[in-house]
Amino acid sequence: MTGPTITGFLLGSLSWGALPFVRAWREPNISEIIGAGAGSIVVIGAVVTIALITWLQAWEYLWTQWFTSLDHKKIGIMYIVIALVMLSRALIEAVLIRSQQAAAINGPGFVEPGHFAQLFSTHGSIMIFFMAMPFLTGMVNYVVPLQIGARDMAFPYLNSVGLWLTAGGSGLMMASLVVGEFSTGGWSGYPPYTELNFSGGPGPDYWIWAITLASIGSTTAGINIACTIYKFRAPGMTFLRMPLFCWTAVCTAILMIFAMPPLTVATALLAADRYLGTHFFTDDLGGNMMNYVNLFWLFGHPEVYIVVLPSFGVYSEVVSAFSSKELYGYKSLVIATMAIGVLSFTVWLHHFFTMGQSADINAVFGIATMAIAIPTGVKIYDWIFTMFRGEVRFTPPMVLSLAFMVTFVLGGFTGVILATPPLNYMVHNTLFVVAHFHNMLIPGTLYGLLAGYMYWFPKAFGFRLNERLGWISAGCWITGFYLAFFPLYVLGASGMARRTHEVFDPAFRPWLYVALFGAFVLFTALVTLFVQLFVSIRDRHANMVAVGDPWDARGLEWSVAAPPPEWNFAVIPQVESRDAFYWRKRNREAYKPVDHYQDIELPKPSACGVIVGLSAAACGFGLVWRIWWLVALFGAVVVATVIIRSFLRDVTRTIPAAEVEAFDRRWLAQAHYAKPVSRQREMSRRNEGLAEWTA
Amino acid sequence: MQASLVRVMLLQLITVYLAHPDRLCGASSIVNRVRSILSGAILTGAALSLAGCGALNRGFLFPAGPIAGAIRHEWIVVCFIMLFVIGPVLLLVPLVAWHYRLSNTRSAYRPQWGFSWSLEGLIWIPPSAIVVILAAFLWRDTHRLDPYKRLPGHALEIQAIAADWKWIFIYPEQGIASVNRLVIPAGRPVHLSLTSATVMQSILMPRLAGQIYAMAGMRTQLSLQADRSGRFLGENVQFNGMGFQNEKFAVDAMDGAEYAHWLAEMHAEPDRLGATEYETLTRRTTLPHPLAFGAVEPDLFDHVVMLAQKSGHALEVEKLPALPLPMAVSRDVPHDQGMPP
Structure with a gap:
């Protein structure tokens, strides 16, 4: 116990001063008021959401149909909802960061240095762990079982645990806005700065536990995805017949399995330093921060490919579908994907060429880094040749894919510059690096995930998204990126340090202004994305594509209704070739009734995932504030839930054949009466989800 | 001077072109409109790229060594x-x-072509x-370009200690020390040894040499040289807390006579950098202006490296009584082009 008082026992190190509202009351300056405002948004947002759900009497529906669901499709959608919420927060933070730097030229700007440091730390942590990771995990979750002809993931319950651990981590990130403060040590949290000596508050603890929950969730997701693809492919779906998205998913899963543990170890050891007084990464008593840096980037570099590869998979699907053409160089793409996966583990040192190792080591890692450019370049050319002799339609996902190809190559260009150690010495830790990794991750991850979202949305919800707003949003994402980040290359080459709260050189002003304008354009892109969603839901009756194949696409996921039934396939399909559904359509074998419907066994909904994830978050909150009874209580809940669940035997339920047959026949009738739509009209109201099969 | 002249001329050229687009083209209004949009874009682009040169001359693309x-x-x-x-x-x-x-019906379509x-x-x-x-x-x-590799010639040895939020430069052969100002002789190689009294930092002098980390309990090295006299920016670029943005220092490259004069001045400085002064310097503060010490405790640098290896209680110095050194956490420091005065 920290003190003799009962509050000390009950609340640990929590005090009134932890609340931003109290801090803003005591010290009313703009920085604190922004903090209080952000906290208020979280609180009000939560209250409004809860009130709305209560008013709609939707709690039971949400609980039984969504939260406890083990359906891979619903889990996938929930992952993406988390990602979009967190994307909104982190993008607003990005606008604040850019505003501060633009405002703070020879002046303090409007946020305090500590507040600014929290902004860039949360922005990075959220974008990687709570935006990119949930988004791609959700997408893989949704699409992969449908593409390989499976009914669910290999471990549906583990899937739910992973989702709720990610949700719990996101909850901790949000809690840091309302209670206390976040780390100021950046998304990479380098010690010794994040050790108790230098960062005494709860900030780094929030970072540690949020990241730990997310990384454990991602490890389980990786295991699940890999097992699903290894063991749950439909008969005839050999590895070399899988859609390329599955290949990138399996590669990502392997990377997750091997790359996440180093992060978990690094954060656990840092936590040991902070909580138990060990000296793994301290300045003294044998501690060495270089071990942390190595561990972190041993995770950190594969992580780059974890978030990039699924998008590469999306581009392969999108470019092929909207060019109405077979993917060029399928095997080449597979080899390139796996090569990237292997090479990604051999380059981590390029994140710290400047740590004083010998020229031999730097050169070897530099060359390994440049070697990754080869398979990546091959992929780009494969997509170009996929369009070659095709019929390209400039739908919003395709526009994003094209923008990706051009922009990503520019990022690769600066990547080779950074991979060259002497050049790296000059621009490391400057805005040049910031510009570079945004240049890789915005086109390489975000555009792909958004393209995938727009491409598969009609599959998941049964209606198309508004294309006009899609184009506007894509246009803003593209121009916003160039405006926001190309100036940073110039500033970085001029020696402007990253993460700087104040700028002392007026010559940087025009570039900072352009970058700020770009940030606003990116924010507009996000708003447009939500407007698109709203408008599309409003107009959904005019845009229904219930038959399920609005783009004349190729994979098995398009061979079922939109939205697909819980069991995905009435019977598990027999696969004869690559692009299975495409050939079935061409051979006039699609939309045929099944001879004999059978009962289908599916996982029962389970509350265990929710309990484990949210209890782990409560446990994390207790650890942050040293509320030991909370830690003990919810730690015990987690362990007990896992053990009890493992004794449950009755975990499946059966869908009767009659129900499956009724659904299937209804859908087949829809397909029978639907009018096929040509490629020219697929973006019109005539599109009912049945494609015209030419050539 | 020359750069600014070119800038003015270019801008004038563009303004003339913008003011009289009809002089160059008498075509329809659409063409004119396109032309004016284009010239607007060119003007913005040119202005930005010129401003870019204005910024880029802070960096390694305008080298001084x-x-x-x-x-x-x-x-x-x-x-x-x-x-x-x-x-x-x-x-x-x-x-x-x-x-x-899709709308180009004359282009070939081979949906099954997928390999060559x-x-x-x-x-x-x-x-x-x-x-x-x-x-x-x-x-x-x-x-x-290995930063550890020594440049040809007799190098000046300087030891740099990265503190929170300042740089301490010790000249062991001269027995002097300078805080937040690095003075080097132009045309002569300099060999820096670096360590940190606190968290990891990264030194960067964009127009002179690349980065190397400074880490507690360890010694890293950096070779550099300035070709000519002048004042250049030096900074820490690895985030290390609330005073990070102020952790910048001037690198003054001086020619022979000027450097000799500076050395003489330094030797005349009354202050000595001993253990207590060092401990005060390593408190988490920013400095309003550079400090000069005419004498230094021998082997202070090695002592700092060893200190971290043994105990290195980085924060305990906070408990020590303060010395009357001009410390400040205030940030209202006049700055000229990204550099402290």
């Missing part, structure tokens, strides 16, 4: 080689996508060859 010069040279080589990689993609993506658009050995060769072999060429340059230059 042999290391930065060599790095700039390598930059040009890498950029040139990379043009052959990105050029084709930047051309092919829009061309192919547009030519094979010759194309495979074309997309695997040339990029690999380019990487091999780049790798050769990389291997050579990484060794040539």
Whole structure:
């Protein structure tokens, strides 16, 4: 116990001063008021959401149909909802960061240095762990079982645990806005700065536990995805017949399995330093921060490919579908994907060429880094040749894919510059690096995930998204990126340090202004994305594509209704070739009734995932504030839930054949009466989800 | 001077062109409108690129020493080689996508075409060859420009201690120390040994030499040289807390006589950098102006390295009584072009 008082026992190190509202009351300056405002948004947002759900009497529906669901499709959608919420927060933070730097030229700007440091730390942590990771995990979750002809993931319950651990981590990130403060040590949290000596508050603890929950969730997701693809492919779906998205998913899963543990170890050891007084990464008593840096980037570099590869998979699907053409160089793409996966583990040192190792080591890692450019370049050319002799339609996902190809190559260009150690010495830790990794991750991850979202949305919800707003949003994402980040290359080459709260050189002003304008354009892109969603839901009756194949696409996921039934396939399909559904359509074998419907066994909904994830978050909150009874209580809940669940035997339920047959026949009738739509009209109201099969 | 002259001339040229577009073209109003939009874009672009030069001359693309010069040279080589990689993609993506658009009924359509050995060769072999060429340059230059490698000539030894939020430079052979100001003789190589009294930091003097980390309990090295006299920016670029943005220092390269004069001045400074002064300096503060010490405790640098290895209680210095050194956490410091006065 920290003190003799009962509050000390009950609340640990929590005090009134932890609340931003109290801090803003005591010290009313703009920085604190922004903090209080952000906290208020979280609180009000939560209250409004809860009130709305209560008013709609939707709690039971949400609980039984969504939260406890083990359906891979619903889990996938929930992952993406988390990602979009967190994307909104982190993008607003990005606008604040850019505003501060633009405002703070020879002046303090409007946020305090500590507040600014929290902004860039949360922005990075959220974008990687709570935006990119949930988004791609959700997408893989949704699409992969449908593409390989499976009914669910290999471990549906583990899937739910992973989702709720990610949700719990996101909850901790949000809690840091309302209670206390976040780390100021950046998304990479380098010690010794994040050790108790230098960062005494709860900030780094929030970072540690949020990241730990997310990384454990991602490890389980990786295991699940890999097992699903290894063991749950439909008969005839050999590895070399899988859609390329599955290949990138399996590669990502392997990377997750091997790359996440180093992060978990690094954060656990840092936590040991902070909580138990060990000296793994301290300045003294044998501690060495270089071990942390190595561990972190041993995770950190594969992580780059974890978030990039699924998008590469999306581009392969999108470019092929909207060019109405077979993917060029399928095997080449597979080899390139796996090569990237292997090479990604051999380059981590390029994140710290400047740590004083010998020229031999730097050169070897530099060359390994440049070697990754080869398979990546091959992929780009494969997509170009996929369009070659095709019929390209400039739908919003395709526009994003094209923008990706051009922009990503520019990022690769600066990547080779950074991979060259002497050049790296000059621009490391400057805005040049910031510009570079945004240049890789915005086109390489975000555009792909958004393209995938727009491409598969009609599959998941049964209606198309508004294309006009899609184009506007894509246009803003593209121009916003160039405006926001190309100036940073110039500033970085001029020696402007990253993460700087104040700028002392007026010559940087025009570039900072352009970058700020770009940030606003990116924010507009996000708003447009939500407007698109709203408008599309409003107009959904005019845009229904219930038959399920609005783009004349190729994979098995398009061979079922939109939205697909819980069991995905009435019977598990027999696969004869690559692009299975495409050939079935061409051979006039699609939309045929099944001879004999059978009962289908599916996982029962389970509350265990929710309990484990949210209890782990409560446990994390207790650890942050040293509320030991909370830690003990919810730690015990987690362990007990896992053990009890493992004794449950009755975990499946059966869908009767009659129900499956009724659904299937209804859908087949829809397909029978639907009018096929040509490629020219697929973006019109005539599109009912049945494609015209030419050539 | 010359750069600003060119800038003014260019801007004038563009303004004249903007004011009288009809002089150059008497075509329809649409053409004129396109022209005015284009010239507006050109004007903005030109203004920005000129402003860019105004910013870029802070960086290694305007080198003031042999290391930065060599790095700039390598930059040009890498950029040139990379043009052959990105050029084709930047051309092919829009061309192919547009030519094979759905509405173009004259373009070929071969939905089942998906492989060609010759194309495979074309997309695997040339990029690999380019990487091999780049790798050769990389291997050579990484060794040539190894920050630990000493430059030819008798180098001036300087020891740098990164503190929170200031840099302490000790001249062991001269027995003097300077805080937040690095004075070096122009034309003579300098060899820096670095350590940290606190968290990890990274020193960068953009126009002179690249970065190296400074870490507690360890000693890293950096060679640099200034070709001519002048004042350049030095900074820590690894975030290390609330005073991070103020952790900048001037690098003053002086010619022989000026440097000798400075040394004499330094020796006349009354303050001595001993253990207590050092402990006060390592408190988490920013300095309003540079400090000068005419004498230094011998082996202070080695002592700092050893201190961290043994106990290195980085924060305990906070408990020590303060010395009357001009410390400040205030940030209202006048700054000139990113540099403390």
